[in-house]
Amino acid sequence: MKKFLALGLAAALSLSLLAGCGTPSDPSGSSDPGGSDPGTAANGSVYYLNFKPEQDAQWQELAQIYTEETGVPVKVVTAASGTYETMLTSEMAKDDAPTMFQVNGPVGLNSWKDYCYDLSGSDLYGELTSTDYALMNGGEVAGIAYVIESYGIIVNQTLLEQAGYTVEDIQSFDDLKTVAEDITARRDELGFSAFTSAGMDSSSDWRFKTHLANLPIYFEYQDKGINATDAIEGTYLDNYRNIWDLYINNATCDPAELTAKTANDALNDFVSGQAVFYQNGSWEYTNVVGEGKLSEDEVTMIPIYFGVGDEANQGLCTGSENYWCVNKNAPEENIQATLDFMYWCVTDETALQAITGGTGAMPSGEDGMAFAIPFKAAPESSNPFVALDAQMTADGKTPISWNFTTMPSEEWKNMVGSALAVYAADQTDTNWDAVVSAFVDGWASEYALANG
Amino acid sequence: MDKAIRKYWPIFVLPTLVAFIIGFIIPFIQGAYLAFCQFTTVKDATFIGISNFTRAISDTTFTHAFWYNCAFVVVSTVAINVGGLAVALILTRAIRGTNVFRTVFFMPNLIGGIVLGYIWQILLNCVLSLLERPLLQLDATAGFWGLVILMCWQQIGYMMIIYVAGLQSVPDTLIEAAEIDGASRWQTFWKVKLPMLMPSITICLFLTITNSFKLFDQNMALTGGQPAHQSELLAYNIYYTFYGRSGPQWRGIGQAKAVIFCVIVVAIALIQLRMTRKREVQQ
Numbered sequence: 001m002k003k004f005l006a007l008g009l010a011a012a013l014s015l016s017l018l019a020g021c022g023t024p025s026d027p028s029g030s031s032d033p034g035g036s037d038p039g040t041a042a043n044g045s046v047y048y049l050n051f052k053p054e055q056d057a058q059w060q061e062l063a064q065i066y067t068e069e070t071g072v073p074v075k076v077v078t079a080a081s082g083t084y085e086t087m088l089t090s091e092m093a094k095d096d097a098p099t100m101f102q103v104n105g106p107v108g109l110n111s112w113k114d115y116c117y118d119l120s121g122s123d124l125y126g127e128l129t130s131t132d133y134a135l136m137n138g139g140e141v142a143g144i145a146y147v148i149e150s151y152g153i154i155v156n157q158t159l160l161e162q163a164g165y166t167v168e169d170i171q172s173f174d175d176l177k178t179v180a181e182d183i184t185a186r187r188d189e190l191g192f193s194a195f196t197s198a199g200m201d202s203s204s205d206w207r208f209k210t211h212l213a214n215l216p217i218y219f220e221y222q223d224k225g226i227n228a229t230d231a232i233e234g235t236y237l238d239n240y241r242n243i244w245d246l247y248i249n250n251a252t253c254d255p256a257e258l259t260a261k262t263a264n265d266a267l268n269d270f271v272s273g274q275a276v277f278y279q280n281g282s283w284e285y286t287n288v289v290g291e292g293k294l295s296e297d298e299v300t301m302i303p304i305y306f307g308v309g310d311e312a313n314q315g316l317c318t319g320s321e322n323y324w325c326v327n328k329n330a331p332e333e334n335i336q337a338t339l340d341f342m343y344w345c346v347t348d349e350t351a352l353q354a355i356t357g358g359t360g361a362m363p364s365g366e367d368g369m370a371f372a373i374p375f376k377a378a379p380e381s382s383n384p385f386v387a388l389d390a391q392m393t394a395d396g397k398t399p400i401s402w403n404f405t406t407m408p409s410e411e412w413k414n415m416v417g418s419a420l421a422v423y424a425a426d427q428t429d430t431n432w433d434a435v436v437s438a439f440v441d442g443w444a445s446e447y448a449l450a451n452g
Numbered sequence: 453m454d455k456a457i458r459k460y461w462p463i464f465v466l467p468t469l470v471a472f473i474i475g476f477i478i479p480f481i482q483g484a485y486l487a488f489c490q491f492t493t494v495k496d497a498t499f500i501g502i503s504n505f506t507r508a509i510s511d512t513t514f515t516h517a518f519w520y521n522c523a524f525v526v527v528s529t530v531a532i533n534v535g536g537l538a539v540a541l542i543l544t545r546a547i548r549g550t551n552v553f554r555t556v557f558f559m560p561n562l563i564g565g566i567v568l569g570y571i572w573q574i575l576l577n578c579v580l581s582l583l584e585r586p587l588l589q590l591d592a593t594a595g596f597w598g599l600v601i602l603m604c605w606q607q608i609g610y611m612m613i614i615y616v617a618g619l620q621s622v623p624d625t626l627i628e629a630a631e632i633d634g635a636s637r638w639q640t641f642w643k644v645k646l647p648m649l650m651p652s653i654t655i656c657l658f659l660t661i662t663n664s665f666k667l668f669d670q671n672m673a674l675t676g677g678q679p680a681h682q683s684e685l686l687a688y689n690i691y692y693t694f695y696g697r698s699g700p701q702w703r704g705i706g707q708a709k710a711v712i713f714c715v716i717v718v719a720i721a722l723i724q725l726r727m728t729r730k731r732e733v734q735q
Binding site for chain 1: 492493494495573574577581586587588589590676678679680695696697698699700701703
């Protein structure tokens with residue numbers, strides 16, 4: 001008897017020990033996956049694993065509003081910057097897995113295609129302004145782009161005028177080079193540099209190893225009339241080198257220090273008026289404009305001139321790497337609840353205002369997400385960079401599409417980034433050859449690994 | 453008392469045993485199984501045999517990380533233990549303020565590895581840029597010595613505490629006897645103190661060797677494996693394979709690397725334990 005008691009006590013003790021390791025209970029209280037009561041969304045719940053940390057507060061608020069309106073619980077969890085894949089991998093293995101998640105394009109889809117619910121019959125798909133914004137997996141609609149973004153070179157017009165130029169003076173790569181080198185030559189007199197630090201720390205290197213690297217890929221694809229390839233030739237890598245040289249040799253810091261420079265360093269350079277040009281995208285708007293930062297009419301965005309093609313008619317780089325996917329392994333009622341929630345996000349007035357609006361657009365009075373979204377009911381985005389992109393397209397300029405979603409792997413980007421950083425510190429032809437090799441040979445080998 | 457323990461041992465053993473099974477044994481077995489699978493999430497794995505292991509071994513970044521890691525283990529183990537013992541010898545003499553110094557030397561241990569990594573990255577990069585040398589992330593050799601410096605700074609204090617305890621347990625009678633026999637300071641250290649210290653040395657060597665093999669956060673924060681995987685240690689290489697590469701095949705390869713890594717570390721640690729245990733002496 002005593003022994004039995006002892007065993008019981010021990011078991012109780014061990015349970016309490018392990019209580020901390022347990023998974024939190026399902027908010028809806030229906031933890032029975034694929035339970036006996038399928039069908040309606042009313043007893044389902046939504047779990048959205050959000051990719052963009054900048055918009056976490058807004059999503060939390062939207063989730064709460066939706067729950068108040070419909071009674072359907074919505075849980076939003078946001079992965080910290082750069083940890084989305086890690087988090088998605090571990091969350092997907094849980095019983096209470098995300099019902100709604102993101103992939104960044106065809107390459108990201110490759111990892112997650114077995115988890116993507118076919119959205120082709122959904123109401124959400126019907127709301128898209130163009131089927132181009134659907135991410136296809138064979139004949140299935142695996143993902144739907146929910147935000148369209150643009151990037152280019154953000155310009156501080158006040159400083160540019162102090163240097164004696166306006167944005168109209170910059171219509172090509174040669175113009176950009178002339179202006180930048182002139183500013184560098186007069187740096188002591190002017191008190192600022194042409195470019196912000198092209199930081200190669202992981203918080204910032206994606207601006208160059210991914211976004212800037214899109215240009216040589218885009219122009220090569222254009223020449224060949226393709227939109228993906230198993231082997232890149234690197235026809236325009238000399239142009240890539242020219243613009244990279246321009247960035248690093250006309251910046252606020254010594255090119256040898258770039259590996260240690262972060263995204264915040266570059267942002268500070270720009271916001272504190274130490275540099276005229278800052279390569280970044282429309283998502284950066286709220287970081288550069290506002291109280292204690294720059295004013296709205298001070299900043300504008302110009303295309304990344306590359307010295308290729310018809311530069312007079314070149315637009316911003318516009319596209320998406322944010323696709324919503326629905327987890328097909330989720331219980332039926334949760335899938336339905338998720339589809340309803342997504343549809344609500346792109347049709348409901350409050351939700352649309354929160355997603356597309358800027359200052360004070362949230363019902364709570366906080367700033368909205370200022371996204372441009374490709375759905376029929378969406379009002380125009382309040383983000384001026386997005387408006388600028390629309391204006392440029394209306395003026396007949398050709399936006400550059402986001403082909404970096406076809407880069408073979410993260411590893412490819414990392415190796416190109418690493419080679420770029422080495423080259424920046426010591427700008428020799430040998431080091432540039434290493435960049436070319438990482439770009440061209442790396443593409444072929446990584447493509448073979450990913451698809452072999 | 454003995455009787456009570458014999459009767460109630462399950463109370464004392466069971467909680468830890470259950471936690472150990474759930475937190476270690478089960479994941480370990482599952483992990484070993486996954487090394488033979490292709491999977492995206494750990495729940496739906498398909499068995500594919502040993503191909504993960506062949507691909508892991510033929511991965512040049514993994515073999516590079518292995519040799520880089522071995523060199524790191526040798527250098528840091530020697531440096532940390534010699535340093536720790538030297539500090540312990542100084543701080544067991546009758547000097548004023550030894551307790552303050554012991555606390556100060558121990559303190560780096562209380563700071564997390566990631567924080568230390570970033571702090572030392574800033575410090576070392578400043579020094580390197582003053583010397584007009586390439587920064588840590590551009591030079592695998594600089595990254596190597598940076599890691600060694602960081603680990604010494606962090607671990608010497610910890611090992612010092614163990615050595616201090618060991619030195620204090622050397623009986624005064626033995627040292628006195630040695631002095632009466634006319635032994636010099638060096639002879640006292642070499643022939644009397646050191647053999648008596650063998651249990652401490654066993655523990656310290658075990659800790660430094662396994663720590664150096666398992667080193668992860670400092671490596672990630674200090675160099676991030678840059679340039680181009682050249683400063684990657686094994687643990688970081690495994691992590692990167694598992695999470696940094698896209699495509700389902702990489703998870704299994706990462707898992708296979710982790711199994712190989714585990715076997716190597718266990719084997720080396722066992723050999724070391726056996727070798728140093730043999731030299732331990734009884735008073």
